Amino acid sequence: MHLYDSTIPSGNAYKIQLLLSHLKIPYKTTSLNIVSIPSESRSAEFLVLNPNGRIPTIVLDDGTVLAESNAIMFYLAEGTKYLPDDKLERARVFQWLFFEQYSHEPYVAVCKFRTYWAPGGFDDLTEREIKKLRERGQDAIDVMEIHLSGREWFVGDDYSIADIALYVYTSAAEAIGFRVEGHVRAWLERVEKVEGWVKIKKDPTGKCPS
Amino acid sequence: MHLYDSTIPSGNAYKIQLLLSHLKIPYKTTSLNIVSIPSESRSAEFLVLNPNGRIPTIVLDDGTVLAESNAIMFYLAEGTKYLPDDKLERARVFQWLFFEQYSHEPYVAVCKFRTYWAPGGFDDLTEREIKKLRERGQDAIDVMEIHLSGREWFVGDDYSIADIALYVYTSAAEAIGFRVEGHVRAWLERVEKVEGWVKIKKDPTGKCPS
Numbered sequence: 001m002h003l004y005d006s007t008i009p010s011g012n013a014y015k016i017q018l019l020l021s022h023l024k025i026p027y028k029t030t031s032l033n034i035v036s037i038p039s040e041s042r043s044a045e046f047l048v049l050n051p052n053g054r055i056p057t058i059v060l061d062d063g064t065v066l067a068e069s070n071a072i073m074f075y076l077a078e079g080t081k082y083l084p085d086d087k088l089e090r091a092r093v094f095q096w097l098f099f100e101q102y103s104h105e106p107y108v109a110v111c112k113f114r115t116y117w118a119p120g121g122f123d124d125l126t127e128r129e130i131k132k133l134r135e136r137g138q139d140a141i142d143v144m145e146i147h148l149s150g151r152e153w154f155v156g157d158d159y160s161i162a163d164i165a166l167y168v169y170t171s172a173a174e175a176i177g178f179r180v181e182g183h184v185r186a187w188l189e190r191v192e193k194v195e196g197w198v199k200i201k202k203d204p205t206g207k208c209p210s
Numbered sequence: 211m212h213l214y215d216s217t218i219p220s221g222n223a224y225k226i227q228l229l230l231s232h233l234k235i236p237y238k239t240t241s242l243n244i245v246s247i248p249s250e251s252r253s254a255e256f257l258v259l260n261p262n263g264r265i266p267t268i269v270l271d272d273g274t275v276l277a278e279s280n281a282i283m284f285y286l287a288e289g290t291k292y293l294p295d296d297k298l299e300r301a302r303v304f305q306w307l308f309f310e311q312y313s314h315e316p317y318v319a320v321c322k323f324r325t326y327w328a329p330g331g332f333d334d335l336t337e338r339e340i341k342k343l344r345e346r347g348q349d350a351i352d353v354m355e356i357h358l359s360g361r362e363w364f365v366g367d368d369y370s371i372a373d374i375a376l377y378v379y380t381s382a383a384e385a386i387g388f389r390v391e392g393h394v395r396a397w398l399e400r401v402e403k404v405e406g407w408v409k410i411k412k413d414p415t416g417k418c419p420s
Binding site: 051052054064066067068069070071072074075078079087088090091092094095097098099101102103105106124126128129143146147 | 261262264274276277278279280281282284285288289297298300301302304305307308309311312313315316334336338339353356357
């Protein structure tokens with residue numbers, strides 16, 4: 001298996017790295033510079049693999065290409081303990097995967113990118129835009145806090161790809177100015193104790209601590 | 211089954227209405243006013259059902275609540291011809307569902323909402339923000355045009371929930387100023403001939419034609 005990620009540590013790519021570590025599946029990596037203009041993920045060569053020009057993208061040994069971090073996780077997790085068999089529990093996993101990509105990532109991940117890597121940081125955004133990023137990101141983390149009250153994991157009784165999806169950017173949230181409260185904090189610590197958990201890769205630019 | 215949708219026609223709710231029509235499953239509807247401030251989807255009563263305060267949300271006959279349009283479609287379609295059994299084809303369906311929610315809906319659906327229903331339309335956005343909505347929405351439709359070259363449906367040989375997800379806002383795209391080319395246009399027409407296809411509900415405000 002070949003994973004295309006980015007030279008700077010991408011939370012979306014980290015999802016795949018975490019799951020592959022849990023599953024003990026070996027893989028090769030090609031890291032694209034997504035901070036350059038144009039991004040290496042928009043090169044003619046890469047667009048043949050993924051016309052949407054985004055990482056993570058994986059290429060299986062038979063040449064099959066899959067994109068979208070949460071769809072890749074679904075493919076890798078089906079039939080393993082990281083995705084429940086029960087139809088309703090699976091649907092709940094997907095509910096949280098879509099929540100992550102629609103209500104969480106576009107705010108928390110964008111704040112992370114702008115804090116550490118975007119030239120000029122938040123400077124080219126209006127105050128209203130910055131407020132929207134901050135408020136909606138916080139709203140998402142607050143929804144997680146409510147959901148985790150009295151629960152160990154997002155769906156059912158076990159750690160699943162729903163937890164992985166929500167962990168990758170939430171673990172960076174406090175350092176970039178979001179409020180992270182007790183239930184979310186305890187859940188982040190639980191995730192970090194799951195067998196096979198690995199840290200996100202080091203930032204070669206040195207801008208992002210961790 | 212009970213479907214919570216909005217008084218104005220929501221493409222995300224339309225996904226569920228289309229699929230339930232294909233599946234011939236009867237259901238009841240409660241329509242919330244999501245244009246009011248605050249939106250009725252943020253009422254204390256509704257937040258108990260869905261703490262993320264969004265429609266569509268469904269309540270099954272046993273009281274089970276599910277949110278996120280594409281996760282609801284997954285739940286309803288599993289075991290039917292609208293979601294493939296093959297593991298790789300399923301993953302490809304999910305790839306397109308995540309593409310829709312991350313790269314398409316936040317641009318095309320937001321342009322639709324602002325064109326017809328937002329007080330002031332695009333007036334409170336900067337030119338850069340409007341350009342971003344327009345360009346990224348067009349990028350998504352262009353990715354679809356490339357993918358549909360030589361293909362009838364998004365995944366495999368059959369119509370699936372990937373087609374439903376991408377159909378609901380793409381069918382409105384040309385009327386709100388996006389460029390829709392041959393392969394996408396022909397695919398839209400194919401979708402409208404699938405047995406059980408129904409039109410999106412009428413806009414009670416009369417602002418959106420169709």
